[in-house]
Amino acid sequence: MSVRTRFAPSPTGYLHIGGVRTALFNWLFARRHGGQFVLRIDDTDRQRNVEAALRPILDGFRWLGIDWDEGPEVGGPCAPYYQSQRTGRYRTAVKELLDRGLAYRDYATADETTAEREAAQREKRRFIYSRRWMAETDADAARFEGEGRTAVVRLKMPRERACRFDDLVRGPVAFDWALEQDHVIQRADGTHLYHLASAVDDHDFGISHVIRAEEHLSNTPRQIFIAAGLGYELPRYAHLPYVAAPGGSEKLSKRKLGKYLSQPDFKKVHDHGAGILAALGEDVVAETFNPVLVEFYRDVGYRPEAVVNYLLLLGWSLDDRTEDFTRDEMIEHFSLERVNRSAASFDPQKMMAFEERRMNALPVAAKVDAVSPYLERLGILGTEPNETEKERVAAVVAAAGDRIKVAGDIVRYTEFFQDDAAFPYDEKAFRKRIGAPDAADRLRRFRPVLETVDPFEAASLDAALQRFVEAEGIRIGQIIHAVRVAVTGKGVGFGLFEALEILGRAACLARIDRALEAADAGSGAD
RNA sequence: GGCGGUAUCGUCUAGGGGUUAGGAUACGUGGUUCUCAGCCACGGGACCGGGGUUCGAAUCCCCGUACCGCUACCA
Numbered sequence: 001m002s003v004r005t006r007f008a009p010s011p012t013g014y015l016h017i018g019g020v021r022t023a024l025f026n027w028l029f030a031r032r033h034g035g036q037f038v039l040r041i042d043d044t045d046r047q048r049n050v051e052a053a054l055r056p057i058l059d060g061f062r063w064l065g066i067d068w069d070e071g072p073e074v075g076g077p078c079a080p081y082y083q084s085q086r087t088g089r090y091r092t093a094v095k096e097l098l099d100r101g102l103a104y105r106d107y108a109t110a111d112e113t114t115a116e117r118e119a120a121q122r123e124k125r126r127f128i129y130s131r132r133w134m135a136e137t138d139a140d141a142a143r144f145e146g147e148g149r150t151a152v153v154r155l156k157m158p159r160e161r162a163c164r165f166d167d168l169v170r171g172p173v174a175f176d177w178a179l180e181q182d183h184v185i186q187r188a189d190g191t192h193l194y195h196l197a198s199a200v201d202d203h204d205f206g207i208s209h210v211i212r213a214e215e216h217l218s219n220t221p222r223q224i225f226i227a228a229g230l231g232y233e234l235p236r237y238a239h240l241p242y243v244a245a246p247g248g249s250e251k252l253s254k255r256k257l258g259k260y261l262s263q264p265d266f267k268k269v270h271d272h273g274a275g276i277l278a279a280l281g282e283d284v285v286a287e288t289f290n291p292v293l294v295e296f297y298r299d300v301g302y303r304p305e306a307v308v309n310y311l312l313l314l315g316w317s318l319d320d321r322t323e324d325f326t327r328d329e330m331i332e333h334f335s336l337e338r339v340n341r342s343a344a345s346f347d348p349q350k351m352m353a354f355e356e357r358r359m360n361a362l363p364v365a366a367k368v369d370a371v372s373p374y375l376e377r378l379g380i381l382g383t384e385p386n387e388t389e390k391e392r393v394a395a396v397v398a399a400a401g402d403r404i405k406v407a408g409d410i411v412r413y414t415e416f417f418q419d420d421a422a423f424p425y426d427e428k429a430f431r432k433r434i435g436a437p438d439a440a441d442r443l444r445r446f447r448p449v450l451e452t453v454d455p456f457e458a459a460s461l462d463a464a465l466q467r468f469v470e471a472e473g474i475r476i477g478q479i480i481h482a483v484r485v486a487v488t489g490k491g492v493g494f495g496l497f498e499a500l501e502i503l504g505r506a507a508c509l510a511r512i513d514r515a516l517e518a519a520d521a522g523s524g525a526d
Numbered sequence: 527g528g529c530g531g532u533a534u535c536g537u538c539u540a541g542g543g544g545u546u547a548g549g550a551u552a553c554g555u556g557g558u559u560c561u562c563a564g565c566c567a568c569g570g571g572a573c574c575g576g577g578g579u580u581c582g583a584a585u586c587c588c589c590g591u592a593c594c595g596c597u598a599c600c601a
Contacts, residue, residue, distance in 0.1 A: 124527045187599040218596035320540030321549050403563045480560040492562040
C-alpha cells in the first residue's frame with residue numbers, strides 16, 4: 001500500500017509551532033516511504049475569508065520547505081481539498097450511515113439536550129444521550145417535524161464491547177463503546193462536523209497513515225466507527241505527543257503569550273526579535289509576533305532549516321547524541337517507532353542554539369543574501385545593490401562572524417552603512433569611553449596615527465595602535481574603547497581593527513573629529 | 527466525575543534488572559581576547575511517591591499522585 005499522509009490546518013491566519021511539528025512528521029513519514037503528503041483545509045465551521053486566512057499558513061510551510069503533493073494551489077486527483085467544498089460527499093456519507101442504521105435523526109432541541117447533559121453531570125454520570133427524540137422511521141420524523149422540530153444527525157454508537165486499535169506511537173489502546181457519545185455528525189443547518197468530514201476525507205484521499213496530535217486519541221473510536229460503518233479500509237493511526245508550553249506541561253497556546261513572557265528564557269528570545277523589529281522601525285503586531293508562531297522566526301530572520309531541525313527533535317530522536325540533521329538525513333532516519341510518548345515543552349532558547357549553529361555554518365555569501373533584505377527594509381540598500389555596497393555588506397558580515405545569530409541581527413551594525421555625520425552615539429558608552437578624563441586627549445593624539453598608517457588594514461592598524469600604546473605608556477584598553485565609540489558609536493562590537501578597515505581612513509578620521517567636537521561641546525553626544 | 531494517555535537533570539532526550547545513569551541546551555566558575563559574541567577547561571544538576579517481585583529495581587508488577595486529552599450542533 002502506498003503511503004499517504006495529510007495535515008489538515010484550519011484557516012486561522014497563522015501557523016502554530018505545534019501544528020508545524022505535526023505537519024513535519026507527516027511530511028517526513030511520507031517522504032521516507034516515497035509516498036505523498038496532502039494538505040487538506042479544515043474549514044467546515046468558518047465562512048470567513050479562507051483564502052486570506054490560509055495565506056500565512058501556506059507561506060509558512062513553503063518557507064520551511066515542507067511541500068505538499070496535493071492540496072491548495074497545487075491541486076491533485078482528489079480535489080477539492082477544502083472541506084467547505086465537499087459537503088455533497090458528506091451528505092452522501094451521512095445518508096449511507098442513516099440507511100445502514102448506524103446513525104439517526106435526532107429531534108431534540110438544544111435545551112432538551114442540555115437538560116439531559118446537566119442532569120448527568122449532577123448525578124456524576126457520563127452523559128449518554130437517551131435517544132428520546134430519535135426518529136428511526138419517517139413517520140417518527142414527520143411527527144417531530146409536525147411539532148416544529150428540526151433534526152441533527154447523530155451516530156448510533158454501539159452499547160457494548162470495546163474499540164481496539166494499535167496506535168503506531170502508543171501501542172494497543174482500547175475504549176469501551178458504551179462510553180462513547182452519540183456524536184452529532186450533521187448539524188440542524190445541514191453542515192457537517194469535523195469527525196465525519198475527517199473520516200470521509202481520509203478515505204477519499206487515500207490516506208494510509210493518520211499522524212496527528214495526541215488530543216485526537218480519544219476521538220479515534222468515533223472516527224473508526226464512521227469509517228468502518230461506511231465500509232472503508234481503516235488507516236493506521238499515530239498519535240503524537242503535544243507540544244507543551246515553555247517550562248510547563250500544558251499545551252502550547254498562541255493565546256498565552258503574556259504568560260510565557262514571564263519566563264526569562266522565553267522573554268529573551270521574544271525581546272531579541274522585538275529589538276530587531278524596533279530597529280527596523282516596524283511595529284510589533286502582537287497578533288503574529290509571537291514565538292509560538294512560525295511567522296516570528298521568519299520575520300526575525302531565523303534559518304528555516306534550524307526551525308525544522310529543532311522541531312524534529314521535539315518528540316523524536318535518533319539516538320543519544322545526533323542533533324544536527326540535513327533535510328536528507330531527516331528523511332532517511334525518521335520513523336514513527338522513535339517518536340516519544342510524552343509531551344515535549346517548547347524551548348525557544350534551544351531553538352536559538354540550533355539557529356546559531358546553522359547561521360555560523362553559512363558561507364559569507366549566503367549570509368549576505370540572508371541579511372540584505374533587512375538592510376533593504378532599513379532603506380540602507382536598494383533592491384539592486386552595486387558591487388561596492390555588496391562588498392561592504394560582505395565585509396561587515398564577515399567581521400561580525402557569529403555575532404549575527406539571526407539574519408535580522410544585521411540591524412546592530414548599521415553604523416557601517418550610515419553617514420559619518422549621522423550615525424548615532426550610544427550616550428552611555430560615549431560618556432564612559434570618551435568623556436572619561438584624558439580620554440579625548442588620547443584620542444586626539446591617536447588621530448595622526450590613522451592619518452599615516454599604511455596600508456589601512458586590520459593588521460597594520462593593529463601594529464600601529466600597539467606602537468602608540470607603547471609610546472604613550474598606556475594600556476591598550478585606555479585607547480581602544482575610545483576609538484571604538486568614536487567610529488562606531490558603540491561600546492561593543494566586533495574587532496576594532498576590522499571595523500576601522502571596513503570604514504576606511506577618511507570615514508574614521510571624520511568620525512573621530514566628530515566625536516572630539518562632541519566631547520569638547522561637553523554634551524557627550526549629539 | 528468517567529474514560530484514555532503520560533512521568534529520567536530547569537528544558538530536549540539516550541538508556542534500561544547490576545552503568546561513575548550518557549549527550550544537548552541552559553546555568554555557574556576559570557582561561558583566552560580591545561569590548562561583545564565565540565572558543566577552551568572545569569562544575570553543579572535527574573530516574574514522581576509508596577508497596578511488591580528479586581541477591582539486586584531507575585528499569586518489571588500493583589497502588590497512589592501529578593499533569594495532559596476526550597467527555598460540544600469546536601477542530
